Amino acid sequence: MTSISVLPIILLLVFIGVLFLFSKFIERINNRGKNVKRMLLSYVMILVLATAVYFLLPLDKSIVSDESIDPDTAPSLFHHLNLETLDEVDSSLIRKSWEFDINSDKLQVHFTENDWGSNVPIYLDQVEDLDEKVEAIFYQSPTFVEGVNVADFTALPDIDFSSNTLRIREPAYEDLEFITFKTEFPVRQFTGEKLIEEGFFHGDELIYIRVPEGIDLDIDEEINFVD
Amino acid sequence: MSLNNVRLQKVVKKQSVYKVKANLSMYSSLIVIQLLALLFSLGGTGTMGTSSVGYNGITIRLFSADIVIVFTMIWGFITAIMLTTKAYKEDEFIFVTNRLTSNLSNIIFLFVASIFSGITAVLSGYLLKVIMFSFFNYEFLHAGTSSEFGIFISGLLTTILYVFMFSSFGYLIGTVVQLSKMFIIIVPVVIIGGVYLLSRINQDVILDIGSFYFLESNFFIALTKIILTAGICFLAAIFISNRLEVRK
Known part of the structure; x- marks a missing residue:
């Protein structure tokens, strides 16, 4: 065990601390009910729209292998x-x-x-x-x-x-x-x-x-x- | 059912509804954190490459909403801690309340928050993929990879419960800190010290703990592990906060 393995935990705790302060700050500047509701609704709508768009995307554009060569028996x-x-x-x-x-x-x-x-x-x-x-x-x-x-x-x-x-x-x-x-x-x-x-x-x-x-x-x- | 039970149910229900409505501002930080995580995810969740194939090097960038889910779990953890702070506790004085109803309504609020944040975290993965498709001109390997609906639902439920489990950690820590401000220092020291000492015995202890939850391939066993852990943490928090009542 070295100090290196504790380092990620310390960094994580520092990160959590920063997020904690950050989230408090965000809530303080955005604590009006109407604003938050509007923000929430917009966010959910964007996510639902993105999900719908994803399934409509021309996925055949992507490369899908039709290789029949078995990698395990492929020749050298x-x-x-x-x-x-x-x-x-x-x-x-x-x-x-x-x-x-x-x-x-x-x-x-x-x-x-x-x-x-x-x-x-x-x-x-x-x-x-x-x-x-x-x-x-x-x-x-x-x-x-x-x-x-x-x-x-x-x-x-x-x-x-x-x-x-x-x-x-x-x-x-x-x-x-x-x-x-x-x-x-x-x-x-x-x-x-x-x-x-x-x-x-x-x-x-x-x-x-x-x-x-x-x-x-x-x-x-x-x-x-x-x- | 006794009259007391009915009253407890009613009070908890009222408080839970109030908390879901009153703590809406907490979701604004969730949105910001998830968007921030999406921004980080645009760089890729991972990269793998080959030394060379013919005359070319090959780099594969991997994209998923892993970072968003991790950030959401941290958000759940922080939100739960914040619920235990004095500022939030004082809001409850408008209700007829006791420690039990307060804790139960907090747990219900955290569960509702976990459902919302878990769903948005998983859906943000699609937003990430749409952004990658629309704005970046790469060759996509297996871009159409989509799991079966049953697996998707299992993943969604597990994500929600992970957020809930991390909320329970935060709630327990927040409650402990309410016992005495000394715990603000003691808790991180105990966590870091505990991990340090355990690591001396077994170097892979953190990986082992992570694997216990995150590598469990049986859905029902995974669910049991997460729910039991969250349940133990919440029960411990309720037990500690009852002691708090005696003290104050």
């Missing part, structure tokens, strides 16, 4: 990468893919990370089944928050190809803010819902580049080879 992309079975993963995990024609036996792969620092690994694989083509695939498995896959809202990398150079640019870092409404604690205690859910399913993501075998490669050091 890195697991598939290690087993060289990325081509077998569910196509819904491909956020975007790019395909470019290449007419040279030389390829440069240039990577530009954002100011925040890269968080999405890039893997390059030399494969036999590609002919005069370069493929880039952005795989992303779902991240569920409040039952919604928020990964769908995240930004995509910018990938283009010109002059025998594949350029991968990370988008600028941005914090995405979502809102969720919770029921009040006297309701939550009966539903078992928690204000802040303990952890959530965090997916993973990677960029997978496929290039024809035998091509002469010049790549940035951030790009990993698939063994």
